[in-house]
Amino acid sequence: MKVVLQNLTKKFPNRNKKAPDVIAVNNFNFEIPDGKLIGLLGPSGCGKSTTLHLLSGLQKPTGGRIFFGEDDVTDLPAEHRGVGLVFQNYALYPHLTVRQNICFPLENLKGAAKLTKAQMHKKALEAAKLVQIDGLMDRKPSELSGGQQQRVAIARALVKMPRVLLLDEPLSNLDARLRLQTREELRRIQKETGITTVFVTHDQEEAMSISDMIVVMKDGVIQQIGKPQEVYDNPVNLFVAKFLGNPPINVFAGQVKDGKLYIGEDAVMDVKESMDREVYVGIRPEGFILKENGVLGCGLNGVEVMGRDISVVSTHEACEAAAIRAIISAENKVDFDAKTVRFDLKPDKVFLFSKDTEERIYVKTE
Ligand code: ADP
Ligand code: MG
DSSP: OOEEEEEEEEEEOOSSTTSOOEEEEEEEEEEEOTTOEEEEEOSTTSSHHHHHHHHHTSSOOSEEEEEETTEEOTTSOGGGTOEEEEOTTOOOOTTSOHHHHHHHHHHTOOGGGOOOHHHHHHHHHHHHHHTTOGGGTTOOGGGSOHHHHHHHHHHHHHTTOOSEEEEESTTTTSOHHHHHHHHHHHHHHHHHHTOEEEEEESOHHHHHHHOSEEEEEETTEEEEEEOHHHHHHSOSBHHHHHHSOSSOOEEEEEEEETTEEEETTEEEEEEESOOOEEEEEEEOGGGEEEOTTOSEEEEEEEEEEOSSEEEEEEEOTTBSSSOEEEEEETTSOOOTTOSEEEEEEOGGGEEEEETTTOBEEOOEEO
8 A cells, every 4th residue: 555645734833932833844745655664763752642543534634635556535524534544561460361452453343344354363373473473462561571572562563454554662662672573463464465654763783774665854854765875885975874884974174175075184185166165074884994094084093993994083173073993894904003094985875964954965986
């Protein structure tokens, strides 16, 4: 089921009446292709949950339309939209068994859709098998681990085979290992069922790893939409560049002068066709090449061993952060006792941003 958001806007009146309205979702326009998994990504308060609530019908938009396929569902109540919802806090009924919890959305079906107990149990078992909890059907939620509880919540959302699956930070309450495992499983289930899915998270790695497409948001405004790798490789502004990537991008104060890009005193790169100005220079951790007479000189702090790679930790007075992290192959030999270290830079890992607007400056580098 294709989902289309058209000029979708949600304003909340500010508690302080004199202050302007909070625009939680500001004129969203995008299309989620049928059967894809979209990651809504951004810091806390950027409007992710509000967007999901609008899609689910739990909240009414202030403006704009929502389409499921060709149907305009903007005025359709939540229970008629055919959406499955999963929240961070599972929200299971504590006094019901796993089977009863999963069956719950099927209980109120009316008319021709009404199911017998046996039919409901069969559907519940199928959904439980998808998330591999079919051995726990008679337990109560209190007798389950957090991961198992979240699987019950996912099975409950799937039992009606929703047209659209909406997941609001569904993995946040799980420990790191379980989070990894469950996100891979979610992806498998999503692919198996082909249900169009919107996955909300503030965790960039999580969104990048399972999404067909990510929507990066800030303060209710969409910053960039694209395939995870494309957005990572081509951020449109400093916010997006900083939000994606771990370790994060290294940001320096720089200057474009006479066809060269300067960081401090070092001319680090030739840049074509650009006016002289001050810029932010973002360099991805994998954009550094350790080299004795390299273009950028930094103070050496130390080396963090990561196994296959090492992280060279260094300093530079033009760098925004206290430490620069350069990820290089462990085959490189770093002189631990040296006070300084020099790098060459990979041009496609270096991005320039306007000092004023923080928008990307597209220049030819070489
Ligand atoms: P996220 O899920 O990305 O953390 P939310 O969608 O929950 O963000 O919130 C977006 C913005 O809208 C925040 O500034 C939040 O304070 C505000 N907001 C959310 N719900 C309400 C509400 N019911 N009333 C007033 N303001 C709200
Ligand atoms: Mg939220």
